[in-house]
Amino acid sequence: MLFSFCVFGQETTQKDLLFEASWGGRKIHPDSTYTMDKGSVVQFEILKLYLSDIRFLPDDSKRDVSVTKVRLIDLSDSLSLKFKTGLLKNDIVTGVRFLLGIDSLVNVSGVYGGDLDPTKGMYWTWQSGYINFKIEGSIKDVNGRVRSFKWHIGGYQSPGNALQEIELKHNGIGTLKLVLDLEKFMKEADLNTKTNIMSPGVEAVKLAEVLALCFTIH
Amino acid sequence: MFHHSLKKPIIWVLILISFAFIKVDDIINLPEHFPKPVYDFKNNPLTKEKIYLGRNLFYDPILSHDNKVPCENCHSPFTAFTHVDHALSHGIYDSIGTRNSPALMNLAWQKKFMWDGAINNLDMQALAPISHPAEMGSSIQEVVTKLRASKKYKDLFYKAFNDSIATGENTLKALSQFLLTLVSSGSRYDKFIQGKLKFTEQEENGYKLFKKHCAVCHTEPLFTNGSFENNGLIPDPLLKDSGRIKISANPSDAYKFKVPTLRNIEYTFPYMHDGRFKSLGDVMNHYTKGIHHSKTLSAELRNRIVLTSNEKVDIVSFLLTLSDKEFVFNPDHRFPSE
Numbered sequence: 001m002l003f004s005f006c007v008f009g010q011e012t013t014q015k016d017l018l019f020e021a022s023w024g025g026r027k028i029h030p031d032s033t034y035t036m037d038k039g040s041v042v043q044f045e046i047l048k049l050y051l052s053d054i055r056f057l058p059d060d061s062k063r064d065v066s067v068t069k070v071r072l073i074d075l076s077d078s079l080s081l082k083f084k085t086g087l088l089k090n091d092i093v094t095g096v097r098f099l100l101g102i103d104s105l106v107n108v109s110g111v112y113g114g115d116l117d118p119t120k121g122m123y124w125t126w127q128s129g130y131i132n133f134k135i136e137g138s139i140k141d142v143n144g145r146v147r148s149f150k151w152h153i154g155g156y157q158s159p160g161n162a163l164q165e166i167e168l169k170h171n172g173i174g175t176l177k178l179v180l181d182l183e184k185f186m187k188e189a190d191l192n193t194k195t196n197i198m199s200p201g202v203e204a205v206k207l208a209e210v211l212a213l214c215f216t217i218h
Numbered sequence: 219m220f221h222h223s224l225k226k227p228i229i230w231v232l233i234l235i236s237f238a239f240i241k242v243d244d245i246i247n248l249p250e251h252f253p254k255p256v257y258d259f260k261n262n263p264l265t266k267e268k269i270y271l272g273r274n275l276f277y278d279p280i281l282s283h284d285n286k287v288p289c290e291n292c293h294s295p296f297t298a299f300t301h302v303d304h305a306l307s308h309g310i311y312d313s314i315g316t317r318n319s320p321a322l323m324n325l326a327w328q329k330k331f332m333w334d335g336a337i338n339n340l341d342m343q344a345l346a347p348i349s350h351p352a353e354m355g356s357s358i359q360e361v362v363t364k365l366r367a368s369k370k371y372k373d374l375f376y377k378a379f380n381d382s383i384a385t386g387e388n389t390l391k392a393l394s395q396f397l398l399t400l401v402s403s404g405s406r407y408d409k410f411i412q413g414k415l416k417f418t419e420q421e422e423n424g425y426k427l428f429k430k431h432c433a434v435c436h437t438e439p440l441f442t443n444g445s446f447e448n449n450g451l452i453p454d455p456l457l458k459d460s461g462r463i464k465i466s467a468n469p470s471d472a473y474k475f476k477v478p479t480l481r482n483i484e485y486t487f488p489y490m491h492d493g494r495f496k497s498l499g500d501v502m503n504h505y506t507k508g509i510h511h512s513k514t515l516s517a518e519l520r521n522r523i524v525l526t527s528n529e530k531v532d533i534v535s536f537l538l539t540l541s542d543k544e545f546v547f548n549p550d551h552r553f554p555s556e
Contacts, residue, residue: 110261110341110394113387118345119359120386125349127465128338160467201467 015087017054017096018177019073019080021047028182030076039142042186047075048122049133050102050115051178056087057095057170070102072115072122085176092172100164100212101132104156129154129200132162132208135182139191147195153208155200162205164212177218185214245269246326249403251411251439255326257340257398262391264398267378270554272396274374275389277553280364281344282354289347289393292319295551298482298542299323299400316352316457318493320478321486323402323545329444333475333491334462344393358386365389400551402481403439404544411439417539424536427529431505434518435477441540446474447516450509454492461491472514484541498537502530 021028021044028034034042052070074080087093102116107129111118122131131154138148155162170176188210197204245264248255275281279288293299299322317333331337337346347353348361365371365384376382378392409415417425428436437443446462453459453473462471475491489495495504506525509515525533545551 108338110258110339111387111390113385116387118342118386118390119362121359123342123345125345125358127336128342 013089015085015089015091015093015176016082017085018082018175019180020177021075021180021182023183024181028075034183036139036183036186041140042137043139044075044135044137044182046134046136047073047182049073049100049180050122050130052099052102052106054085054096054098056085056091056093057097057167058092070106070115072120090173093170093176094172095167095169096176096178096217097165097167100166100208100215101154101162102130102156103163104161106130107156124152124154124199127199129156132164133211135185135211149189149191149195150198151189151196151207152198153204153211155204157200159202160200160205162200162208164208166212166215168215168217170217175218179216179218180211181214181216185211188213246399247401247403248326249401249408249439251408252324252327252403253440256329257326257394259326259398262341262394264395265378267374268392268395269399271371271374271378272392272394273551273554274371275393276396280368281348281356281361283356283360287354289344290553292347292353293322295548295553296546297321297485298402298546300486316459317491318488321482322397323400323481324440324479325400326398327440330476334465335446335476336465340397341390341394343397344390358389362386362389400545402542402545405481405542406539408439408542410539418535420532420535421539423529424532424534425539427525427533428536431523431525432533435516436480441480442477445477446471447477448473448475448512448514449477450504450511450515450519451490451494452508452510454494457492459492470514473512474514480537481540482542482545483537485546498534499530502533506530 023034026034028044028047030044030047032043034044036042050070050072054071071083072080106112106116116122116130122134123129124131131152133151133153135151135153136149138146140146153162168178189207194203194207197207245266276289276293279285281288292301294301301319320333325331325340328340331340331343332346337343345358348356348358362384365375371384372382375384375388379388381388406415406417410417435443435445435447435449448461451473460472462474462476463469465471483489483498487496487498489498489501495501502525505519506523509519509522511520
């Protein structure tokens with residue numbers, strides 16, 4: 001501890017990781033609406049997701065790459081959208097690797113606190129398991145018909161294991177901003193039939209795979 | 219000589235292991251004739267203060283939305299923590315659930331919870347009744363908010379966790395602690411195993427028959443092997459409860475339910491997941507002439523079990539040796555009135 005303090009003594013400003021949900025490059029706000037290709041208008045009410053086991057690349061054991069083991073991102077809680085990485089401003093980062101959701105070991109090991117506390121509303125009650133992400137909102141189509149969508153996606157046992165491992169490349173320097181492109185997600189998600197998925201299963205896994213492809217890092 | 223030098227480290231290991239056990243053993247009794255518990259006590263080390271907090275929570279209707287339904291409502295200490303007389307449990311606003319509340323005991327040895335194993339860890343169990351609209355109709359968020367506002371609980375949480383502010387984690391850990399103290403190992407059967415008493419001839423014969431016909435599933439000393447089985451009940455057309463398949467999505471699990479313990483079975487009627495049988499006589503008749511054959515019926519029950527009526531009575535008399543009065547009347551398990 002003391003040693004590393006001496007070595008990096010001059011460079012104490014840390015790099016933060018920022019999270020942003022975007023719609024075609026614009027930052028998403030829960031109160032705003034967003035227009036899809038065919039004129040449907042989307043509004044997001046809830047976006048909550050777990051990121052866990054975040055590691056920055058190159059995976060160098062000498063530097064302290066351990067971010068808090070699990071982070072709950074909640075669009076309605078600005079404090080959750082920015083967190084310390086343990087990296088210093090000048091550290092080179094060539095990429096980031098993380099899990100979207102909670103791994104199976106944590107899922108079977110009883111109750112945890114902090115971001116994993118069940119009061120966070122990200123734990124199923126009628127069946128054990130964390131909800132890896134929640135996306136809820138509504139879509140109004142061109143004829144004015146409004147439908148809601150509600151996805152509570154999780155599950156840790158195959159064939160319903162929804163956990164996604166994600167690895168993203170970064171150009172090395174500057175800030176770290178993790179962006180989730182919800183426009184891309186809404187295009188790929190099946191909005192005609194599968195607008196309510198609230199339990200583990202193959203459909204949940206499919207949707208998790210779609211969401212996993214919508215992250216980029218800047 | 220060689221033997222001698224080997225023995226020593228083994229003795230040390232044994233001493234260390236027993237030390238690790240004594241820590242739990244000080245507070246709850248881990249019977250010598252039981253296997254190693256499944257519950258990971260390291261993650262939630264027992265203390266008297268946490269157990270006491272959990273005990274208060276268990277008996278407090280504050281855990282329900284209308285402040286009227288405590289856990290005790292469906293799990294009474296005098297009936298080995300089940301809901302006697304009701305086939306299906308009764309909850310908030312007199313709503314009726316879809317399953318019979320199981321007796322609660324020896325939970326530290328249980329791998330999965332609920333009739334279908336929906337819950338994978340004791341710590342998470344309480345979330346289900348707290349949130350179930352037909353049981354306590356609340357949520358862990360609401361419960362924690364109420365606990366934070368209560369002077370009594372600020373005090374109890376402080377004593378237990380050095381933090382007066384309740385959290386979901388600490389609330390559930392405390393409840394687990396109380397549930398873990400519900401160890402039943404003082405029945406006549408246990409005393410027989412410990413060599414402290416002899417069975418009657420009838421009990422002895424019942425025990426023999428039990429080992430032959432029942433013990434594959436209701437395995438000693440916990441009287442369950444922890445697995446999910448279809449024991450040949452005709453599915454109830456109204457309840458439409460298909461059991462384990464709802465959790466596993468595996469067709470071979472249709473109509474399988476968790477093998478329940480038979481300890482304290484004298485007190486826990488009615489029987490089966492839907493409480494369809496009122497007496498042990500009914501249960502014996504089911505196993506001898508009521509088995510419903512279906513694809514997932516357990517292999518052990520495919521061949522008819524033939525028993526004379528005397529033999530049935532013998533098995534029942536053995537089952538009654540599993541009654542543990544010390545457990546049922548243990549004042550430490552009851553409503554905490556100081």
